[in-house]
Amino acid sequence: MTITITAFEQSPDGGKGLARDTRVRWALEEVGRSYETRLVSLAAMKQPAHLALHPFGQIPTYEEGDLAIFETGAIVFHIAERHPGLLPPDENARARAIMWMFASLNTIEPPILDLTTASLVERDRSWARERLPLVEDRIRSRLGPLSSRLGDVDWLDGTFSAGDLLMVSVLLRLRASGLLDEFPNLAAYVCRGEARPAYQRAFEAQYAINCPAA
Numbered sequence: 391m392t393i394t395i396t397a398f399e400q401s402p403d404g405g406k407g408l409a410r411d412t413r414v415r416w417a418l419e420e421v422g423r424s425y426e427t428r429l430v431s432l433a434a435m436k437q438p439a440h441l442a443l444h445p446f447g448q449i450p451t452y453e454e455g456d457l458a459i460f461e462t463g464a465i466v467f468h469i470a471e472r473h474p475g476l477l478p479p480d481e482n483a484r485a486r487a488i489m490w491m492f493a494s495l496n497t498i499e500p501p502i503l504d505l506t507t508a509s510l511v512e513r514d515r516s517w518a519r520e521r522l523p524l525v526e527d528r529i530r531s532r533l534g535p536l537s538s539r540l541g542d543v544d545w546l547d548g549t550f551s552a553g554d555l556l557m558v559s560v561l562l563r564l565r566a567s568g569l570l571d572e573f574p575n576l577a578a579y580v581c582r583g584e585a586r587p588a589y590q591r592a593f594e595a596q597y598a599i600n601c602p603a604a
């Protein structure tokens with residue numbers, strides 16, 4: 391059955407691959423599944439047709455037959471459960487890969503999202519300059535243990551998994567801040583993820599939408 395995802399008609403990042411449809415594209419490319427993309431404008435996201443699919447009026451969503459789901463982590467997990475290549479067959483290794491999926495979204499991403507808020511949404515507030523270093527230090531308090539745990543291996547738990555896909559995707563958003571460079575093994579880990587042919591196909595697909603002339 392055809393898989394259809396939704397993505398920004400024009401991504402606010404101009405095609406840098408930071409919007410969450412890239413994570414779903416990457417997962418589908420890793421398992422070799424083709425998919426269609428329905429592009430949605432910011433206005434259309436808030437209209438009944440899309441809200442019926444995504445109660446919060448966002449992207450991405452995932453449709454296949456009579457299944458329709460939202461929430462990137464759930465979509466990636468759904469893809470990983472139904473196709474080999476993103477979760478190991480060994481039960482304990484599979485549980486650890488799922489652990490890293492949750493860790494990326496629940497432990498690592500929240501302070502990174504807070505940095506986006508602090509540096510973009512709140513930057514003109516009187517207290518913004520005072521708050522920013524606190525936000526950055528909360529990110530460092532997560533990156534430090536993650537860096538130590540990764541050490542000098544390629545992936546978080548043996549072979550590449552959906553846990554790495556989501557962790558690399560979360561860390562990618564930090565690159566512009568310079569914080570990632572304070573942890574060279576994490577910066578190298580992100581580059582390893584970006585070097586994967588599946589990621590490159592996913593990136594090119596979203597880039598082609600946002601920069602068709604290029």
Ligand SMILES: N[C@@H](CCC(=O)N[C@@H](CSCc1ccc([N+](=O)[O-])cc1)C(=O)NCC(=O)O)C(=O)O
Nearest residue numbers: 401402403408409410447448449450460461462463
């Ligand atoms: N928890 C949900 C969050 C989904 C979400 O935040 N979607 C964003 C796009 S990806 C987040 C995102 C947006 C923009 C950039 N960027 O760099 O420009 C990066 C990431 C969205 O639809 N925003 C429109 C809205 O909320 O009205 C999930 O993981 O699926």
